[in-house]
Amino acid sequence: MAQMVSEATIAHVLFLIAMEAEAGPFIAHLALQPRSLSHPWAPCLVYTGSYKGCTVTVVTNGKDVSGVDNVGTTPAALSSFLAITELSPDLVINAGTAGGFRAKGAAIGDTFISSSFCHHDRRIPIPGWDAYAKGNHASLSCVNLVGALGYKMGVVTTGNSLDHTEMDDKLMLENDASVKDMEAAAVAWVAMHADKPFFAIKVVTDIVDGDRVTHEEFMENLGTAATSLQKALPQVVEFVVGKRVADL
Amino acid sequence: MAQMVSEATIAHVLFLIAMEAEAGPFIAHLALQPRSLSHPWAPCLVYTGSYKGCTVTVVTNGKDVSGVDNVGTTPAALSSFLAITELSPDLVINAGTAGGFRAKGAAIGDTFISSSFCHHDRRIPIPGWDAYAKGNHASLSCVNLVGALGYKMGVVTTGNSLDHTEMDDKLMLENDASVKDMEAAAVAWVAMHADKPFFAIKVVTDIVDGDRVTHEEFMENLGTAATSLQKALPQVVEFVVGKRVADL
Numbered sequence: 001m002a003q004m005v006s007e008a009t010i011a012h013v014l015f016l017i018a019m020e021a022e023a024g025p026f027i028a029h030l031a032l033q034p035r036s037l038s039h040p041w042a043p044c045l046v047y048t049g050s051y052k053g054c055t056v057t058v059v060t061n062g063k064d065v066s067g068v069d070n071v072g073t074t075p076a077a078l079s080s081f082l083a084i085t086e087l088s089p090d091l092v093i094n095a096g097t098a099g100g101f102r103a104k105g106a107a108i109g110d111t112f113i114s115s116s117f118c119h120h121d122r123r124i125p126i127p128g129w130d131a132y133a134k135g136n137h138a139s140l141s142c143v144n145l146v147g148a149l150g151y152k153m154g155v156v157t158t159g160n161s162l163d164h165t166e167m168d169d170k171l172m173l174e175n176d177a178s179v180k181d182m183e184a185a186a187v188a189w190v191a192m193h194a195d196k197p198f199f200a201i202k203v204v205t206d207i208v209d210g211d212r213v214t215h216e217e218f219m220e221n222l223g224t225a226a227t228s229l230q231k232a233l234p235q236v237v238e239f240v241v242g243k244r245v246a247d248l
Numbered sequence: 249m250a251q252m253v254s255e256a257t258i259a260h261v262l263f264l265i266a267m268e269a270e271a272g273p274f275i276a277h278l279a280l281q282p283r284s285l286s287h288p289w290a291p292c293l294v295y296t297g298s299y300k301g302c303t304v305t306v307v308t309n310g311k312d313v314s315g316v317d318n319v320g321t322t323p324a325a326l327s328s329f330l331a332i333t334e335l336s337p338d339l340v341i342n343a344g345t346a347g348g349f350r351a352k353g354a355a356i357g358d359t360f361i362s363s364s365f366c367h368h369d370r371r372i373p374i375p376g377w378d379a380y381a382k383g384n385h386a387s388l389s390c391v392n393l394v395g396a397l398g399y400k401m402g403v404v405t406t407g408n409s410l411d412h413t414e415m416d417d418k419l420m421l422e423n424d425a426s427v428k429d430m431e432a433a434a435v436a437w438v439a440m441h442a443d444k445p446f447f448a449i450k451v452v453t454d455i456v457d458g459d460r461v462t463h464e465e466f467m468e469n470l471g472t473a474a475t476s477l478q479k480a481l482p483q484v485v486e487f488v489v490g491k492r493v494a495d496l
Contacts (some may be wrong), residue, residue, distance in 0.1 A: 039333065043440055068380045070369055076436045077322045085287065121369050122320055123409035126463050132312045132410070133320070160381070160408070161371035167413045186322045216373050239479055245385055 010240055012055040014089035015233070018028040018183050020094050023047075023060045025230040030056055030237070032096050037086045044079040054241045059083045061099045072160045073186035076158070080190040091140075091245060092198040094187045095233060097225045099164075099214065100204035104154055104178040106205065108221050109228045112194060114139040117188040118127040118175040120168050121159035134175070137188035140199040142248045145239050151232070154178020156200050158185035163214050172208070180208050197245045201236060203228040258488055260303040263481070264328050266431050267317040269470070270344050271295075271308045273478040278304055285334045289316055292327040297415070303488045307331045320408045321434035326356075328438040339493060341444040343437045343481060345473045347412075347462065348452035352402055352426040355452065356469050357476045359399045362448040364385040364423040365436040366398035366423040368416050370405035382423070385436035388447040390496045397483050402426020404448050405423070406433035411462050428456050445493045449484060 005039065017023035024236040032047035041206075043062035058218070061070035061079050076094070084092060094211050100106025122133035135158075157177035159168060172180060189196035205225040206217035240248065265271035274280075275311035278296035291310035296303065296487035309318035309327050324342070332340060348354025370381035383406075394401050405425035407416060412428070422429060432448045454474040486494065 041443070042329075043441055064380045066376060066380055068377050068378075069373070070380075072381070075322050076435055077325055078438070081326055081329065083440075116470075119408070121408055123411050124319070124463070125411055126467070128314060129316050129319075132314055132316045132318075160367070160369055162377075163371050163373055164413045165413060167415075189322055190326070193291055195289070215372070219374070248480045 001192065001222065007244060009244055010054060010090045011087040012087065013091045013093065013237065013240055014083055014087060015056070016076065016092065016094045016187055017058055018071045019098050020063050020075060022226065022229060023058050025226065027058055027212045028167065029230070029234055032056065032058055032061045037082060039082055039086065042078060042082050042209060044074065044082065051143060052241045057077035057083070057087060057089065058235060061241045062149065069215070072182050073158065074226060076183035077186040077190055080187045084190065084194045084196055088195065089228055091240065092191050092196050093236070094200040095229065096181065096183065096202060097205040097222065097229065099180040099206045100208050101178055102209050103154060106178060106207065108207070109224045110204045111228055111232045112179045112202045112204070113142050113146050113151050113153050114184065115153050116155050117155050117167050117185040118184045119159065120157045120171040120175055120177070121161065130237055135185045135189065137185060137192055139188070140197040140245065145236065145248050148239060149235050152178065156184045156202060158182060162218065164208060166228040179204065198211050201232060206224050255492060257346045257490060257492055258302060258338045260335065260337040261303065261339045261341065261485065262306070262331055262335060263306045264324065264331065264340065264342045265306055266319045266324060268308050270474065270477060271306050273474065274481045277305055277478070277482055279424060280304065280306055283340050284419070285330060287330055287334065290326060290328065290330050291323065294331065299485055300489045304485060305335060305337065309429065311400055313317055314417055320430050322408065324431035325434040325438050328435045332438065333442055336442070340444045341484070342432050342440050342448040343432065343477065344429065344450060345453040345477065346450035347428040347454045347456040348403070349351045349426055350455050350457050351402060355408065356427060356455070357472045358452045359397050359476055359480045360427045360450045360452070361390050361394050361401050362404045362432065363401050364403050365432045365433040366403060366405050366425070368405045368419040368423055369409065375411065383433045383437065385433060387444045388493065388496065390447050390457065392496050393484065393487050395486060400426065401472065404429055404450060410466065412456060427452065449480060451480060457461050
């Protein structure tokens with residue numbers, strides 16, 4: 001990912017967070033205010049404000065007519081495309097909950113920073129197409145941030161399902177994944193085309209290679225993970241403010 | 249889908265076609281010319297022209313750095329979002345190749361028009377979320393077009409893989425699918441938000457419930473299907489020109 005990394009201090013950070021429940025406490029913490037984009041019908045919601053002179057914007061993917069959040073790759077790609085286009089942030093971060101792999105040292109409530117991004121539900125078994133389908137997008141390297149805040153680091157593998165089949169398990173293993181989410185690789189693809197520095201911060205709600213059914217464990221631990229996310233996001237903002245992308 | 253169906257004659261038809269090989273003959277047939285959008289970095293390609301007073305635009309999803317086409321839901325959602333936003337067409341059509349279900353009467357080279365759109369690779373087994381994940385987006389009803397041109401009609405089920413697992417088979421059956429593609433349901437989601445009349449035209453390259461390996465059959469029949477598509481798309485344009493959306 002040939003990024004146009006500026007030597008200037010980061011002036012605008014864009015957080016893409018799929019679900020309102022994930023974003024709410026952070027929006028409240030920074031007292032971000034709703035704002036509109038110029039686009040007339042995109043379903044995403046935008047909140048913005050300033051922290052120590054740095055503009056912080058949070059974009060959520062909005063709600064489906066049924067009332068559930070617009071999770072998954074399609075709404076995430078749209079929100080990131082639109083927000084990056086209209087707001088031109090200096091740094092893009094995808095934040096949210098995820099499954100974690102015990103084999104990679106993940107425990108409930110852990111905070112992970114991305115090392116790279118793959119898809120595990122895009123299979124095109126034709127030479128050349130297979131690599132495109134898998135993705136394997138670079139993440140901004142955040143070794144200083146990871147070191148300073150004591151987070152874990154690993155590959156984020158993305159799929160549009162909360163559960164996982166045997167085929168998903170096989171491909172997530174091939175991807176050497178530490179965490180499993182439903183948006184990050186699609187946002188990474190958009191950020192790559194936009195030439196924007198991008199990483200993800202994912203908090204573990206359930207253990208993918210454990211013995212529990214994902215959606216039960218997810219619902220049970222959403223509170224714990226939300227608390228971790230609520231602790232992590234202000235730490236990340238505090239670390240980012242006043243730095244250059246190259247300092248992260 | 250509460251569509252803003254105009255009483256006016258269709259003045260601009262937008263075709264979204266994932267692959268260049270699928271779009272090439274149609275672009276040549278109508279002598280469409282490349283044009284740019286105002287967006288600076290989106291990877292899609294745009295070709296436009298006029299046929300009997302109706303503007304016809306074809307948008308392809310562009311190529312990955314590796315040289316393969318940007319297939320799948322993420323690029324399709326982005327292209328349709330951008331093209332609908334910038335061009336404001338009266339009618340949106342997603343065209344391309346697809347797998348067909350023998351159980352639904354599909355044979356190699358058949359042309360299908362969408363009756364509705366579902367996803368088969370988005371599983372969220374939590375009440376409320378399950379329906380969102382499945383999608384089930386309405387298609388513009390095209391009974392006159394289907395009758396006049398002798399096409400088949402059925403549910404389009406979308407997933408990001410060319411192959412299909414047992415779980416995919418189970419969900420495609422639940423979706424009552426006639427054809428399986430890799431883009432349509434994502435475009436339908438965008439068109440729904442944009443309040444644009446939308447349907448898909450899919451030509452069968454392989455039999456999903458047959459005994460052949462998908463990618464082998466796909467490669468073998470891409471030529472036959474491309475010929476069918478090349479025959480069908482000008483027929484569709486000819487039928488659409490001079491009509492209102494309600495006449496389709």
